[in-house]
Amino acid sequence: MTAATATTADTFRPALHYSARNTWLNDPNGLIHHEGVYHLFYQSNPLGNVWGNMSWGHATSTDLLTWIEHPVAIACDDNEDIFSGSIVFDRHNTSGFGAGSVAPLVAIYTSAFKPGSAHEGIQAQSLAYSLDGGYTWTKHAANPVLNRGSAEFRDPKVIRYDGDAGSYWVMVAVEAADFQVVLYKSEDLKNWDLLSSFGPANATGGVWECPDLFPLPVDGDPDNLKWVLTVNLNPGGPNNGSAGQYFVGDFDGKTFTSATTVTQGLQDPARLAEYQWLDWGRDYYAAVSFSDAPDNRRLMIAWMNNWEYANQIPTSPWRSPMSLAREISLHTSDGNLRLMQQPAGDWAAQADPAKSFSLPETTISSATQLLDGAAGTVQRIDVTFTPGSAEEFGLILRGDGLHGTRVSIRPAEGSLIVDRRESGQTDFHESFSSIDTAPIQAMEGSYQLTVYVDSCSVEVFAQGGQATMTQLIFPADTSTNFAVYATGGTATVNHLHIAQFA
Known part of the structure; x- marks a missing residue:
């Protein structure tokens, strides 16, 4: 449910799903649970209801059912558009952005540099930080912090890795046109070293975007963990247009190894139905999961639209909703490891x-x-x-x-x-x-x-x-x-x- 009130001209305003009051939205960004609140940031056009002027919008919820919209969190400017990314709670202040006893939230986002800027035509990774729980943000003065000189390097998801290889931050991002996930490590969120890459593999019918990497217990057994790598792509879905796929395997702190790859390299069109899809519909894209969800739950939200027709759907004054939040788990089915998904939140009480x-x-x-x-x-x-x-x-x-x-x-x-x-x-x-x-x-x-x-x-x-x-x-x-x-x-x-x- 949204805080906005439907009007006569607003026939399609969702009652169960989040939509912005009167603007465009697309990819969910920076999903995090912090101090009892779920924060949903997202790609937003603050000036209209079609794609453009990319900034981070912001909404919050305490129950994943009812959302409150807040002012734009991280705005585009003359130098950059603010593309997709993630947020971490830097509880040990590894970044140095904290103040006294206040540990920062740190947003890691893609700077899409505009004509006339110092990095014109480049996509690179930048930082912003918040000391008030995610409501106001300051861009890091030394942005970007990771620049490959690429026009298609984007969508960083950062996690905290604690394992046999040590304890540090890990970033998964994409070289979108190369169908490749690239992994980096950092001690302080500012300096990044390349770990490895993954792909191309399975579905490659469109650019790769919005990756995520997380562990899940198999059949609920905490002693049997597998890692899941999700990658969204546009186009190339199982029913055309935008979609998301996933791989199940292992991550040793450096390299992700898939146990579910069907096609190594570029896809075989005849095997599209064999790949593992987050959703088989037309309108579930850019799915990413929350950081720090309670009880180690893995909760995911996607943009509920498709780039084939996203700017044309007949809604006004807003355009595009989010999916319901879903809890995902990993189970054995007919000898294969597969994700299962259920709506999160107590909908029965509503x-x-x-x-x-x-x-x-x-x-x-x-x-x-x-x-x-x-x-x-x-x-x-x-x-x-x-x-x-x-x-x-x-x-x-x-x-x-x-x-x-x-x-x-x-x-x-x-x-x-x-x-x-x-x-x-x-x-x-x-x-x-x-x-x-x-x-x-x-x-x-x-x-x-x-x-x-x-x-x-x-x-x-x-x-x-x-x-x-x-x-x-x-x-x-x-x-x-x-x-x-x-x-x-x-x-x-x-x-x-x-x-x-x-």
């Missing part, structure tokens, strides 16, 4: 119990069944299907009669599908109208979906979060119907519960 809807077990036979009492615009849907003879079965969301966004399963193909061809406004860009798919297999003979529907989006978590699909939609405000359907035979709805948020 719903109106008086407006909930439940359906007794029902078998559908080659029909579409509108459900009285299930209509709504902002919902959480929990449903379990058992396949029968149907070729396809599923849900129609935000519907107008028989038209709407279809979330469905085709068992014979092993496919989860989101069809937004009749989802509402689609003609603002030629590539928006789409049928998108993700792989899915039955578990104990059934399929379980949790779907969050908001004013302009659908986020699908399938089979406990083994597969996710995130899609923007722009339905009419009168399109509120909800239906279940099956084609070519029968399917059983074993369980259906809808929680209403608005």
Whole structure:
């Protein structure tokens, strides 16, 4: 939920997702939990609702559900645009930016130097620091602190490494056009030494951006840790356009070694579906995780848009929301290591119990069944299907009669599908109208979906979060119907519960 209030001209303002009050946003930056507050910084255009004038916007939350927007945190100037990056709590004041007993927050960001500046045409890494918990920032006088002389060196994520190799800061950034993650180490955040590089590997259909590196226990076992490297790319996703992929392996303090690489070097287009994707939808990009989340939880947020049509989506005066915050974990599935994702935060407490809807077990036979009492615009849907003879079965969301966004399963193909061809406004860009798919297999003979529907989006978590699909939609405000359907035979709805948020 946002602090902004929707207006008549603001039909698509999300109720569950963060959006800026009246400006453009894209990549989440500097995600950190500090002194009981989650800080979401992000790429912002303070002067308009299309990309440009890149600065860091800022919002905070105590529960990952409701966000408060703050003034621009780090602004562009005549010398530089402020591209993506991260924030660390320098609790031991290794940087020297602290004052007395106050340890600083330090932002590590990409300076995209403008024409006429001393580093014109270069992207390099710079620092800013905050002594008031992240609300005001001072740029380091000796920026940039890491310059490779490259026009495509960006998006630093900095972590604190403590392991057999020692204790120091590690930066993962990208040489975007080379499909390469570069790793550096530092004792003080100011002086950096090259450690290693990773890539190209797996998906290379577009530039690499916004990497992240973190450990996760396998199947919840703290004695069995693996490292996860995430890399976003644009274009080149599994359903076209922007997307994020991940690799699972080991990190020894110097080198990341992947155990899940399918294609070494440039991608094999025929193997795109074999790569490990953070999300199979069109609208989940630049995903990065929070530093210092409580209880060592790994929490992630992404930009909910796609560069194919990002500047054209029909929202006003704002443009682009963020995804829900997700908690991610690493599990063994069919002998493979895979991420599982679930929405973070106590969403059940936000719903109106008086407006909930439940359906007794029902078998559908080659029909579409509108459900009285299930209509709504902002919902959480929990449903379990058992396949029968149907070729396809599923849900129609935000519907107008028989038209709407279809979330469905085709068992014979092993496919989860989101069809937004009749989802509402689609003609603002030629590539928006789409049928998108993700792989899915039955578990104990059934399929379980949790779907969050908001004013302009659908986020699908399938089979406990083994597969996710995130899609923007722009339905009419009168399109509120909800239906279940099956084609070519029968399917059983074993369980259906809808929680209403608005």
